[in-house]
Amino acid sequence: MGIIDTLKKWKRLIENYLMYRRSYFFLIIVLVLMLYLYPSFHEVYEKKQPTDTDHAERCLDDHITPYDLESLEGNANVRRLHNWKDSNEEDNSYLPWIGNGHLGLAVLPRSSVYIKHPDAKSLSLPIGWSPLIVPIAHGTKREAVATHFPSGIVSRYQCYGSGLYLSHLIYSHRSRKEVLIQEMKIANPTAAPIVLTLDIQVRSPDKLLQEAKHRILRLKEEKSDGSLYNIISGVINVNKEQEVIGIAILMKNIPTSIKIEPHRTTSLYVPTVVCSDFMKKGEFYNKKTLLENKCIDIMKNVTGISSSRLKQEHIDAWYNLWNAGLYISKSKAAGALNGDKINATLYYVLSNTLLNPLMDRSNGTTATRSYNSYAEGCYGGYHHTLQAVNLWKSLKVIEEVNDIVSLWLLTLEKQGCHKLIKTGAMGVGQAMVLSFGGFRFSGQHLEFKIDPKFLHRDYIFRRIHYDDMTSINVSVTLQDDNKAQLGVSLDKSDRPYYACDGGCNEDPVQLGSEMTYFPVKLTEPITSILYVTPDKDHMELIKDTLHVHKIVEAPAYDHHVIALHRHGHHLGGLPTLFWASICFLIVIFHLFLFKLIFNEYCDKQDKHRNRY
Numbered sequence: 001m002g003i004i005d006t007l008k009k010w011k012r013l014i015e016n017y018l019m020y021r022r023s024y025f026f027l028i029i030v031l032v033l034m035l036y037l038y039p040s041f042h043e044v045y046e047k048k049q050p051t052d053t054d055h056a057e058r059c060l061d062d063h064i065t066p067y068d069l070e071s072l073e074g075n076a077n078v079r080r081l082h083n084w085k086d087s088n089e090e091d092n093s094y095l096p097w098i099g100n101g102h103l104g105l106a107v108l109p110r111s112s113v114y115i116k117h118p119d120a121k122s123l124s125l126p127i128g129w130s131p132l133i134v135p136i137a138h139g140t141k142r143e144a145v146a147t148h149f150p151s152g153i154v155s156r157y158q159c160y161g162s163g164l165y166l167s168h169l170i171y172s173h174r175s176r177k178e179v180l181i182q183e184m185k186i187a188n189p190t191a192a193p194i195v196l197t198l199d200i201q202v203r204s205p206d207k208l209l210q211e212a213k214h215r216i217l218r219l220k221e222e223k224s225d226g227s228l229y230n231i232i233s234g235v236i237n238v239n240k241e242q243e244v245i246g247i248a249i250l251m252k253n254i255p256t257s258i259k260i261e262p263h264r265t266t267s268l269y270v271p272t273v274v275c276s277d278f279m280k281k282g283e284f285y286n287k288k289t290l291l292e293n294k295c296i297d298i299m300k301n302v303t304g305i306s307s308s309r310l311k312q313e314h315i316d317a318w319y320n321l322w323n324a325g326l327y328i329s330k331s332k333a334a335g336a337l338n339g340d341k342i343n344a345t346l347y348y349v350l351s352n353t354l355l356n357p358l359m360d361r362s363n364g365t366t367a368t369r370s371y372n373s374y375a376e377g378c379y380g381g382y383h384h385t386l387q388a389v390n391l392w393k394s395l396k397v398i399e400e401v402n403d404i405v406s407l408w409l410l411t412l413e414k415q416g417c418h419k420l421i422k423t424g425a426m427g428v429g430q431a432m433v434l435s436f437g438g439f440r441f442s443g444q445h446l447e448f449k450i451d452p453k454f455l456h457r458d459y460i461f462r463r464i465h466y467d468d469m470t471s472i473n474v475s476v477t478l479q480d481d482n483k484a485q486l487g488v489s490l491d492k493s494d495r496p497y498y499a500c501d502g503g504c505n506e507d508p509v510q511l512g513s514e515m516t517y518f519p520v521k522l523t524e525p526i527t528s529i530l531y532v533t534p535d536k537d538h539m540e541l542i543k544d545t546l547h548v549h550k551i552v553e554a555p556a557y558d559h560h561v562i563a564l565h566r567h568g569h570h571l572g573g574l575p576t577l578f579w580a581s582i583c584f585l586i587v588i589f590h591l592f593l594f595k596l597i598f599n600e601y602c603d604k605q606d607k608h609r610n611r612y
Contacts, residue, residue: 052161056142059159063167067146074339075150081143094344094395096145096154098170099123101354101425102177103274105130106398107145107154107170113180114398115245117238118278122352122405127236131251131272133182135166136197149347152318163189164196164260173310174317175355178275178298181310184268188260197257213288216253219299228253229299233292235284242281248291249274250299269307273298321350324429324465326436328386329458331565337392344395345404346432352405356424372467375441378417378431384438384450385411408432430465437461437474445533445542448474448486452520452529455484456557457565462491469494472532475515482556486530487515498539502529503551508539524550 050058060080070076079093096107104114104123112126140161147154156168165187173179188194213233220226230251235244251272260266273295279287302310325346328339385391391408394400409428413421417431434440437459438449446466455476463471471491479485488499490511498508502521509516511532520529527546533539 052140053142054161055163056140056159056161059163059165060142060144060157063157063159063165064144064146067148070148071340074343076146076148077340077344078144078146081145094147095348095397095401096147096156097348097351097398097401098152098154098172098180099348099351100152100172100174100177101352101357102276103172103180104351105132105170105172105180107132107156111398113274115247115274115276116352118243118245119238120402120406121409122402124402124406125236125238125245127247129232129249131180131182131200131249131270132170133168133184133254133268133270134199135184135186136199137164137194139164147347149343150319150322151315152347152351153315162194164194165189171311171314172351173314174321175313176298176302176310177354178273178295179302179310180272180274181307181314182268182270182272183307183311184270185265186258186260186267187265188262191262193262194260195257196260198254199256200254217296219296219303231292231295233288235281237281238278244279244281244284245276246279246284246287246291247274247276248288248295250292250295271299271302273302317355321425321429324433324463324471326433326462327458327460329565331457333564336565337386341392341395342386342436345392345408346429348395348401349405349408349432350425350429353409353421353425353428356426357422372441374419374423374427375430375434375465376419377441378420379412379415379435379438379440384454385432385435386437387454411435433461433464439464439474440528444535444538445531446472447528447532448530449528452484452522452554455520455554456561466493466497466532466534470497470534472497472511473515474530478557478562482559482562484520484554484557486518486520488518488530488532489513489515495534496536497532497534498536499530499532500539500542501531502527503546503548504531504539504543505548505551508536520554522552522554523548 064078067076067078071078077094077096079096098105098107099114101123102115105111106114111132112128112130114123115125115127116123117125135158137160141158143156143158145154145156151171152174153169153171156166156170158166158168167185169181169183171181173181186196215231216228217231218226218228230253231248233246233248235246237244249272252270254268254270258266258268275291275295275298277287277291326339326342328337328342330338379385388411391404391411393404395404409421412418412428412431412435415435417427417434420427420431438451439461440447440449446464456478457476458478459474459476461474463473466472470493473487473489473491475487477485477487486501488511490497490513497511499511499516499518500506500508501518503523509518518530523546525548527548531539531542
């Protein structure tokens with residue numbers, strides 16, 4: 001009976017414990033609340049006055065928060081800097097870069113203006129000089145640099161614990177290739193005046209820019225008697241054959257210091273013009289005056305219009321390029337390619353390409369009028385560039401960006417897009433969008449040649465140019481049954497267009513502004529999954545030329561593949577709380593089962609003893 005007595009003793013202890021379980025439970029809740037609320041009480045009672053660091057952090061957060069939505073959509077990237085001399089960046093940040101195919105600049109410490117070497121595809125040749133204005137102030141500082149891809153503008157924000165705030169907007173003008181603009185706003189919310197020292201990050205270009213000459217001149221302006229400008233000219237050796245690049249730089253002179261009165265905001269507007277030309281070394285002295293005069297003429301034109309109009313020109317030109325692009329659903333799989341990396345890569349490639357080298361800006365003619373002749377044969381192959389790992393590497397430093405840009409342009413050139421690349425940034429952007437999906441202009445139609453096995457994510461290919469008057473949108477959407485569905489619509493057109501799916505076994509369907517949907521089909525032999533053309537007769541003849549003997553609808557994709565992209569694992573979309581709840585219920589069930597067995601056993605023993 002010793003075992004029975006022991007069990008009874010433990011039973012009484014458990015029952016006593018259960019009597020006070022509410023008290024224990026209440027005590028645990030109080031402890032949790034105390035631990036949760038302790039930081040708030042600690043801040044209130046022990047940190048009554050926020051520190052300078054808190055002020056600077058809060059100021060910076062307020063100014064970069066508007067980029068949160070753009071960052072989620074892959075249209076912007078923010079890099080926080082500990083200070084202007086330390087460019088250690090957070091993960092997932094990209095190089096803050098501005099460029100227009102003629103000149104480029106990384107908005108980072110110790111960066112130089114870059115131009116294009118005659119034998120290079122990217123802006124990879126530094127001239128050893130930078131126009132970046134570096135404000136110098138004392139106190140705790142927090143800083144971030146934000147790159148907005150669709151507008152081609154980099155914004156630098158600096159917040160000081162004293163309340164001093166600086167915003168620095170920088171862009172390399174998209175349609176005026178020699179022009180670089182800086183707009184700085186300095187706000188002093190304090191009750192005392194602040195004197196801010198201004199400096200140029202890299203003043204002397206002597207290390208790279210040989211035979212550099214510097215002088216100051218005054219240019220008349222429309223609303224003033226004129227301003228002082230610094231002009232620098234020199235040469236950079238580019239090869240052993242004594243060939244050089246002659247360079248002339250004209251920049252508005254800035255004061256060495258500026259005083260900001262209490263509760264006032266001061267602005268600085270600093271235009272810079274960089275002209276360059278490839279020549280023999282002995283020709284520089286004869287062409288030096290021509291380069292300088294060219295810079296002066298451009299600067300007079302720039303200062304003759306308002307800063308807001310100049311910026312809007314730049315933004316409009318960039319947005320016109322950004323109309324064409326790709327949306328891809330976000331994947332949580334490890335190492336997956338997402339929209340932020342795609343947009344950043346597209347931005348860097350476009351910013352290393354001139355807007356339109358075949359267009360004379362004075363007459364306004366464009367190369368898109370003969371678009372079909374340039375696009376014919378560009379891109380092809382069933383393995384689109386989204387699967388090419390080498391094209392999607394890190395983009396954090398200038399060397400990585402130059403390597404990726406050069407590889408992209410080389411890839412497109414060798415895949416039949418060389419004519420389209422020659423039309424400039426618009427053609428390069430179109431070539432990249434075509435390569436994303438393996439689209440190809442062939443004969444009298446556009447075909448979608450992607451392998452259906454890659455369509456396990458949602459895609460939207462925006463504004464694929466069919467000709468100078470027609471743009472096409474193509475979507476890929478996963479349905480509830482895990483099958484992919486194609487959608488096609490006309491963004492704009494001047495005539496009817498028709499489409500058919502893989503094999504073109506069905507009658508051609510006329511397209512409109514609303515999406516027209518098609519199933520994804522597999523054929524033997526393999527053909528494209530979509531055909532688009534304005535020639536209905538040509539569409540009807542495609543079927544006879546494909547020689548397809550088997551057409552089936554593409555099967556549904558495996559659930560674990562889709563779950564991996566949507567949730568980052570193969571288990572599906574059940575949240576962590578669900579699994580925690582299941583574990584909790586299992587534990588409770590076993591405790592209840594143990595108590596039930598224990599009570600049943602002890603009760604039987606009691607009844608048995610009472611009979612005697």
